[in-house]
Amino acid sequence: MIKKLFLLPLLLLALSCSQKEYSLLTVLTDQKDMVLIAEYYNKIQDHSRLNLVYDDYISPEDITLYSPDLVVGKDLNNRQFQELFIEIEKPEGIYPVLWGENDEDSASLLPLAFDMPIIVYKADKKNLPIIMDDQSLKAQGTNGNRLDEGDFIHMGFSPLWNPDFLYWYLRGKGVTFHSQEDFGYDQDKLSLAIQTIREWVETENQGFDKEKAFTQKYRYIPDYQLLKQGVIDYSAMTFTQYSRLPGKETGEMTFSWYGDGEHINPVNCLYGGIPKESNQNKRTVDFLYWILSVENQKELIKYKGIVSPGFSLFDRFSTLEEINRLHLPMVFSDKLGIRLFLEEQLGAPMEEPINWSAVKKDAIYPWLEETLWENNTLPLSSFYKEWQLQFID
Numbered sequence: 001m002i003k004k005l006f007l008l009p010l011l012l013l014a015l016s017c018s019q020k021e022y023s024l025l026t027v028l029t030d031q032k033d034m035v036l037i038a039e040y041y042n043k044i045q046d047h048s049r050l051n052l053v054y055d056d057y058i059s060p061e062d063i064t065l066y067s068p069d070l071v072v073g074k075d076l077n078n079r080q081f082q083e084l085f086i087e088i089e090k091p092e093g094i095y096p097v098l099w100g101e102n103d104e105d106s107a108s109l110l111p112l113a114f115d116m117p118i119i120v121y122k123a124d125k126k127n128l129p130i131i132m133d134d135q136s137l138k139a140q141g142t143n144g145n146r147l148d149e150g151d152f153i154h155m156g157f158s159p160l161w162n163p164d165f166l167y168w169y170l171r172g173k174g175v176t177f178h179s180q181e182d183f184g185y186d187q188d189k190l191s192l193a194i195q196t197i198r199e200w201v202e203t204e205n206q207g208f209d210k211e212k213a214f215t216q217k218y219r220y221i222p223d224y225q226l227l228k229q230g231v232i233d234y235s236a237m238t239f240t241q242y243s244r245l246p247g248k249e250t251g252e253m254t255f256s257w258y259g260d261g262e263h264i265n266p267v268n269c270l271y272g273g274i275p276k277e278s279n280q281n282k283r284t285v286d287f288l289y290w291i292l293s294v295e296n297q298k299e300l301i302k303y304k305g306i307v308s309p310g311f312s313l314f315d316r317f318s319t320l321e322e323i324n325r326l327h328l329p330m331v332f333s334d335k336l337g338i339r340l341f342l343e344e345q346l347g348a349p350m351e352e353p354i355n356w357s358a359v360k361k362d363a364i365y366p367w368l369e370e371t372l373w374e375n376n377t378l379p380l381s382s383f384y385k386e387w388q389l390q391f392i393d
Contacts, residue, residue, distance in 0.1 A: 022046060022047055022048055022049050023047065023048045023049070023280055023283045024048075024049050024051055025048055025049065025050050025051065025069045025070060025280055025283055025284055025287065026051045026052075026053060026066070026067065026068045026069050026070075027050050027051065027052050027053070027068060027069065027070045027071075027072060028053045028055065028058060028062060028063070028066050028068035028070070028071045028072075028073070029052060029053070029054060029055075029058075029071070029072040029073055030054065030055055030056055030057065030058055030072075030073040030074060031072055031073060031074075031270065031314055032054075033304065033308070033310075033313060033314045033315070034050075034052055034054075034072055035052065036300075036303060036304055036307055036308055037050075037291065037300060037313075038050035038051075038052055039307075040299075040300060040303050041287070041290070047283070048283050048286075048287065050287070053066050053068060057075070057355055057357065057358055058071060058073045058075065058076070059354070059355065060080050060081060060084060060354070063084055063275050063277075067275075067277065067278075068275060068278070069274065069275070069278040069280040069281075069283075069284045070272060070273070070274055070275075070278075070284045070287065070288070071085075071272065071273045071274075071275065072112065072270070072271075072272045073270065073271070074268060074269070074270055074271075074356075074357055075352065075354070075355055075356045075357050076109055076271040076273060077109060077269060077271060077349060077350075077351050077352055078179065078351050078352055078353060078354055078356075079351070080179075080354050081109070081273060081354075082108045082109060082273075083108075084273070084275055084276060085108040085109065085273035085274055085275060085276065086108065086274050086275075086276050086278075086281060087104075087106040087107065087108050088106055088107070088108075088110070088274065088285050088288070089105060089106050090105060090106060090107055090110075091110070091288075091289055091292045093292070093294065093320045093321065093322060094110075094111060094292070094319045094320060094321070095111075095319060095321055095343060095346055097343075097346050097347065097348045098111040098114070098266070098269075098319055098346075098348070098349060099111070100348050100349060100351070101348075108273060109271040109272070109273050110271060110272045110273070110288055110292065111269060111270070111271055111319040111349070112270045112271060112272050112291070112292070112314065112318075112319055113269070113270040113312070113313060113314040113316035113317060113318060113319060114266035114267065114268065114269045114270065114316055114317055114319065114349070115238045115239060115240045115266065115267045115268040115269075115315075115316045115317065116238065116239045116257060116264055116266060116267065116317060116341065117164070117165075117168050117236065117237075117238060117239075117257065117258040117259070117264065117265070117267055118236070118237060118238065118239050118242060118255040118256065118257055118258060119132050119137060119157075119234050119235070119236055119255060119256050119257075119258050120224065120227060120234070120235045120236075120237060120242060120250075120253055120254075120255045121227065121233060121234050121235075121253065121254065121255070121256075122227070122230075122233075122252055122253060122254075123252050123253055123254040124252075125233075128140070128256055129256060129261070130256055130257065130339070131256060131257045131258070131259045131260075131261055131262065131263075131264060131341075131345065132256040132257070132258055132259075132261075133172075133258075133259060133260050133261040134159075134169060134172065134200075136261070137157060137234065137258070138157075138200060138204055140156060140157070140233070140234065141155070141156030141157030141158070141204065141205075141233065141234055142156060142204045142205075143156060144156025144157070144232075144233040144234075145204075145205065145206075147206075147210075150210075151210065151213055151214070151217075152205075152206075152210055152211075152213070152214040154230070154231060154232070154233075155205065155211075155214055155231075155232050155233075156232065156233040156234060157232065157233060157234040157235075157236075158201065158205055158211055159197050159200055159201070160197075160201065160211060160369075160372060160373065161215075161219070161223055161235070161236070162223070162235075162236045162237070163365035163368055163369060164236065164237070164238065164267075165236035165258075166197070166365075166368045166372075167360065167364065167365070167368075168236075168258060168265070168267070169193065169197065170190065170193050171265060171350070172259075172260055172265070173189060173192065173193040173196070174186070174189050175189045175190050175193050176350055177352065177353050177356075177359075177364075178351065178353060179353035179354050183353055183359070183381070183384050184381075185380070187379075190380065194371060194372070197372060198372065201372075208372075208373065212373070218231050223235040224237070224245060224249060224250075224253075225249070227253070228249060228252070228253070236258065238267060238268065239255075239311075239317070239336075240268075240311060240315045240316060242255060242335060243310070243311035243315070243332065243335045243336075244310070244311070244315075247334055250334075250335065254337075254339065255339060256339075257339075257341055257345075259345070259347065262345065263345055263346070263347040264341055264345055264346060264347055265347040265348075265349075265350075266317075266346065266347065266349050268316065269349045270314055270316060272288055272291075274288075292319070292320065294320055294322050294323060294327075297313060297318055297320060297323050297327075298323070298327055300313055301313055301323075301327070301328075301331060305331070311332060311335070312328055312331075312332070321343055324340070324341075325340065325343075359384070362387060363380075363383060363384050363387040364380070364384075366383075367380050367383040367384075370383075
């Protein structure tokens, strides 16, 4: 079964004066950064205390089980969760596109953070676009391919190297997944996208056999190290993954965002929602507005840098445009520097199936790899159903 880690509710910082009264807010989360946020929040004010319940994968049933006042996590952007949360007035400063098609003044999900897909390469490469699409990446990767006695000794790029990239590519071709009634997708769009990936490998990289031989010979170490050694030219990853690489590895590297040439689709979006059954709505709304304040996020990022170093808050970009545009380039100049996306270049997040992180990692990604590497013909729907059977007692 999907592994879940449940920690008994823990009051992170008790009041020093037991006579003071405060509201106890229970937060159900799958984000470890909520620990330091709760610690900081509990320390600076006396009217509320955050009590955390941690779960690797949050389900709608968990809201009934744990009765939280607030849910903060991934995989919340779907109808099943939205129907469980109250509508609250939208705070200012968040990228408008992150609200999706919701043009109302209120929303049941508040976007808190997001990651971005990037293509990493050596900094000495010239005249590469700030946003690379699959066509420019294909052309640049092909230019770097070199063979010796019929085998690759250097490759520019392959779409097969990273299952995340395969998913980004599918989404760029209009493939979406849903679970309004059952897991579903557009089979025609999926089939066409898979076919274009196969054509990329067959025509630009001279076939799957040569790719397999290169992978077996060279790709026993991480791709970013092959990039540094000059064995490959491009590596796909999220900005969060790039930010975690040691400075000695990225000192001579830079990146472009990966998108359609004009827009970059955010990935791994994080949301907050207040369950309808909570009786602490006002206090919880106040906390969400507090965390979605520019000045408070600056202080939280500073605090995180002291107690738990990592990129920004939740290891993602903020949904506050001002934080990304003015603050993060200064605090993380070694990795982010001037490689900043503009507001108009940010794409809209997609609604996703329930438990999307597990579905993507444990069902879609293995199916893509088997389909492409091994030419497996089992439909994704059948593969998904087989994956689901392991959770039936």
